[in-house]
Amino acid sequence: MAKSLMIVDDSATMRKIIMRTVRMSGLEFSRTEEAGNGNEALEKLNAEPVEIMLCDINMPEMSGSELVKKVRELPSCDDTKIVMVSTESSQEIIDDLLANGANGYITKPFTPEKFQEKLAPFMN
Amino acid sequence: MPEAQTELEFEIIELATESLETFCEDISGMFDIKMECTQQQFTNLDVNGLKKTFKKFAAVNTVKTEGALNGVFYLIFDKAGTFTLSGIVVMLPEKRIIEMAKKGSESEAENLSDSIREMGNLLVGSWDRIFRENLEGHGHFTQTNTFIGNPWGKPEESIQLDSSEELLFIPYEITIGSYQPFNCGVAFPKSIFDKKPETEDEQPAAEDTTDTVEEEKTEDTTEPDVVSEPAAPADTEAKEETAEAKEPAAPEDTKTKEETTETEEPAAPADAETKEETAETEEPAATADAEAKEETTETEEPAATANAETKEETPEANVSETIQKMAQSPADLPGENTLIPSNLTANELMQTQIVWGTAEDSVQQTLTNMQKADAGYILIGKDQIPEGIISKSDLNGAVSPYLKPIFAKWRRPLDDATLQIKIKWIMTRPVKTIKPDTTLNVIMDTMRQFGNRCLPVTDESGKAIGIVTVFDVFKALTNNPNFSTVGTTPQAPALA
DSSP, X not given: OOEXXXXXXXXXXXXXXXXXXXXXXXXXXXXXXXXXXXXXXXXXXXXXXXXXXXXXXXXXXXXXXXXXHHHHHOGGXXXXXXXXXXXXXXXXXHHHHHHTTOOEEEESSOOHHHHHHHHGGGOO | OHHHHHHHHHHHHHHHHHHHHHHHHHXXXXXXXXXXXXXXXXXXXXXXXXXXXXXXXXXXXXXXXXXXXXXXXEEEXXXXXXXXXXXXXXXXXXXXXXXXXXXXXXXXXXXXXXXXXXXXXXXXXXXXXXXXXXXXXXXXXXXXXXXXXXXXXXXXXXXXXXXXXXXXXXXXXXXXXXXXXXXXXXXXXXGGGSSOOOOOOSOHHHHHHHHHHTTOOOTTOOOOTTXXXXXXXXXXXXXXOOGGGSOSSOOGXXXXXXXXXXXXXXXXXXXXXXXXXXXXXXXTTOTTHHHHHHHHHHHHHHHHXXXXXXXXXXXXXXXXXXXXXXXXXXXXXXXXXXXXXXXXXXXXXXXXXXXXXXXXXXHHHHHHHHHHHTOSEEEEEETTEEEEEEEHHHHHHHSOGGGSGGGGGGOOHHHHHGXXXXXXXXXXXXXXXXXXXXBHHHXXXXXHHHTOSEEEEEXXXXXXXXXXXXXXXXXXXXXXXXXXXXXXXXXXXXXX
């Protein structure tokens, strides 16, 4: 069954690129949402959780790291798989994210194949 | 001191070129367009020198660097490059991109600032990756600012560059598809090379973590990430084509993926095993699919056989039809589609030695526990109540395939980080359980129906007292004289 997806990135361009690349990867989603910041993402998740969330790390207002922590506090998002998408790749930050509930990461620049590889395990 | 600096500079020039080539490959893969760069003669210059190259318009990405290089450096695109790249990113029509590359104004660039900044972000991502892999002591690159316009009037204010600063400048010519070639370059203030590289052992854990996955078989994986074939020579004829000769930016579904399939890494081998367990889904293009499809076929074949049997055969049926049917029909294995005459129950089949873990454990801890106990499955829970179950395949699917020794060359700190993923995020839950008196037939049915290869056996209070794996079932079947095919020849169905 197709899953629902949310893309959280403060750049509208990057959201568009991610959406396009996800489509190119061949993965199909029943519903796709976008959020320009952490608060908007939480608002939308509260209204209707998604199964997979692609999240930038470096965002104003609320960082990706903070957002992951807050999403993990939402009981309705227990099963939401969070994959970070960022150029940020320092070991400490990635470790911190994974320890706080992120399920994976994709580094920018990415390719459709990368999305296929990282998201396919969550599509079942 | 000067000698050491020169060596470092040469090393950085090589890495810069490799980084930009990688960026071109990345963009080629992301946007299905051929992008190539050619390094020009590097030189020492100052801001005036940059001004001559980039004239009155440039997009300057300021990159902060720590570690072997300390300070900031600049990745600069000329006007044509700025508009071409950002136009491709936001998928503007080709004609529009060409117009803007020639005559685009600062205000038009401002409208594209988000994509120009993101392009810089992607650029820094590629550079950081290459430097991390190849420069000892490299810390981190961070894009701190993207200036769009004329930075040369007051470079101290616009890009925080002292106009008297001596720079090492490496220029490049870039071609993208049939667009006009454009210029970009990287400018390293000489002061950035002052500090000698500090050796920070980035991968001390690599040895240890390799051990944890050492026993993994590497199967049929091909080339890993960022290993790509050399870019083909630029097609100079294509460069000269006019905008009219080309179609507008192709829509996504009409673009071919030839380049990306050649250059990108293969589907992770670990995925193969993950997918194996959930054969119901049909994911395209993964190497693992072969196995998944095999399972699907197995479940579908009996139905096909049934259809073949019920369909009326006529003497006129031609030979090819018969051959086709033969190919579709499985060998008639004894016991197929019938109940196994066996009174065996889970109580007799199960392994009573259960390995337990907690949801807070990391993948690494769990892998270690699994290896120590030589177990294929770990139950997750407290007080013997299974809340989740994790298989070796699940773990393999969660960790980066680059942790395998064969990929050690391409291994990055990010790959190690996957060992820290918590089990609670990847375990299977809820857990399908069976009772001790569940019969072999029901166990097989349950496994087939739910796609489980391991079923915990629970007592009346819900506590796990054992597990039955698919191998326990195999063992029971092969020991069953009513089912075992050992010593017999499977019979093909009779021809019509």
